[in-house]
Amino acid sequence: MVATVAAGCSDGAGAAPKITTTARAGIAPTPPQQGAYFGAWVPPPVGGAATRSPSATASPGTASAGPSGTASGSASPGPAGKDADKPGMAPVSAFERDMGRQLDIVQSYRGWKSEFPTGLDTSVVGSNRYLLLTWAGADTKEIVQGKYDALIRARAKAIKATGKPVFLRWSRDMDRASLKDRVHSPADFIAAWKHLRQIFTAEKVDNVAWVWCPSARGFGAPNAGAFYPGDDQVDWICADAPPGADYEYRDLSETLKLFMQWARGRHKPIMIAEFGVPKAYGQRRAEWLRAATRTLEDPQVKAVVYFDSDEQAEDARDKRRAYSVTGDTRAVSALRELATAPYFNPRNLPVTSGG
Template sequence: MKARSRAARTRMPVVGTALLAIAGVVATVAAGCGGGAGAAPKITTTARAGVAPVPPEQGAYFGAWVPEGGGTPSASASPSESPSDSGSPSDSGSPSESPSGKDAGKPGMAPVAGFEQRLGRRLDIVQSYRGWKSDFPGGLEKSVADGDRYLLLTWDGGDAREIVQGEHDDLIAKRARAVKALGKPVFLRWSRDMDKSSEQKRVHSAADFTAAWKHLREIFKRENVDNVAWVWCPTARGFNGANAGSYYPGDDQVDWICADAQPGADYDYRDLSEALKLFTEWARGRHKPIMIAEFGVPKSYGPRRAEWLREAAKTLQDPQVKAVVYFNSDEQAKNARDRRRSYSVTGDTHAISALRELATTPYFNPRNLPVTSGG
């Protein structure tokens, strides 16, 4: 067992008009004030304002990954496909509930609408996952693009050396045209967690990865795709000895820097601030907005889940953090008893209440979306 955290030592345990209006004024923004770390660098992005997603002038967008049914241990340990587009309300909280709202009946949106209903607000960002050779956009992506939420499209990477050699150019160009055809701003998070040892067979090396990233971007440029913001996203843990920063393609190649930051199954209890510490220290040297694309509180924390989320809300109110995305899923769990890798708050009254507090804090509602009591 690794050393416990500080806390554990003391206690065991196209978009709508409003969205474009924000985007149009902040292609380059100065970081705002928040309750987190100190002054952040001036934030810049290569994304085209009003066409691709850019940071809010103040605060951070709030989003989520909400798979159908909440994600189950029988699913892939790492999501690579979006949920079924059937529109089933299987994640609405209880068998008798049905999500309401004008988008609930759209393909793939029932779980999202149910989550928003409990949260008491609409999401800024909805995440989807697609495999390297998968066709997209599917029903969920089209439904998100059809509304006033941002789409965060997480696309698995292929073999880096094959990409550089041009073996997948046709596939990449086809997907680039598909994203362009959506006609709405899209966050594109390609080949996330590239620093993991489990990814090395296809990534090969940091040099191979950065070359593949640049090749991909060049094809998107050739296809005149300008509605994409490129999100570079290793693991937060990769900044502790794995040299995740070596996979960074360069400021001219990246619009948002990101990290996946679950606390880690080898800790009894660990604050989000500790999981993010080395990543955020590295990020201070980049003039880029930060996205935390996968954060979640394990079910193993039991009654302390609400406390963890309230502390996370303080940590994330960092002037450089411009988007946070909750991982409301249990699909990384090895089996039904694995509570250390289960992050869904569905059915946990205290945890969903604390997450609702976070999501409705003005800092995480920069578009001033309507807020209800939730439930």
């Protein structure tokens, strides 16, 4: 069954193609008719039990993150507060309180050999939020050779058993040069992607929406588009879009420009799965977020996920890779404006005055 959404125009965004996915409406996550879902990655406190975001260079089987930094959030309740006591949900609930609303999407990171769903994953699928499960990759040639078939089958069955719609973002940033030793080539990646989907299909896993997600930067000199498995293999197209530590200041529109040009040729909903404003931008963080809101109000963009974390920072002085808005009143206010705008609240969830 194919879900279809007619994408209209918004000011300055231009026309977008009619959007289709291979996901089954009502069973797997499908795009909203109007607007875009709002979500976030909110890491646990240092030493917490929930998973951290693995670095892009994490080796297969690594479940934890690369450099960890200051965690965002605290154990205070969110707008409703009813889920703050569930595993992994205290930081999410605190972030929701700051945003003045419940999230549509909560992101979770899992290593290639990590079991799921557990902890935060289980809490999210047990609520009315969507789980965005970011699953690390492995050696693509070994996947195609069948080395991991039993593992893949077990994960497929586990997702099916939740009985809830789940976004699955496998092997993100596959275009990065640092991952070439295990990704090998675009052809190898595509073969591995199709191998995973074949196993999920054999297990009759219908509640998954497949999210293909290279880096936005990969649409420059590298050709991230070469890793695209095909419209019949992908439900959502995605990009990770941090501004980049080598820029003094860069609007999100510039970061996404080449990716969006490429995406116009695909009849797919767009997800921006990791965007954030660096603390290095200081007083201009709120300005950046308000400009980002205008960029993301695009008729083809159907989900945006804020990366509310400092864990990619090399140390406490590294403000260019620190994206948490916690403690920055102006940045929190600007991000709350985005989160509570009708465009980014397509399910019309209750809105409060925020923190």
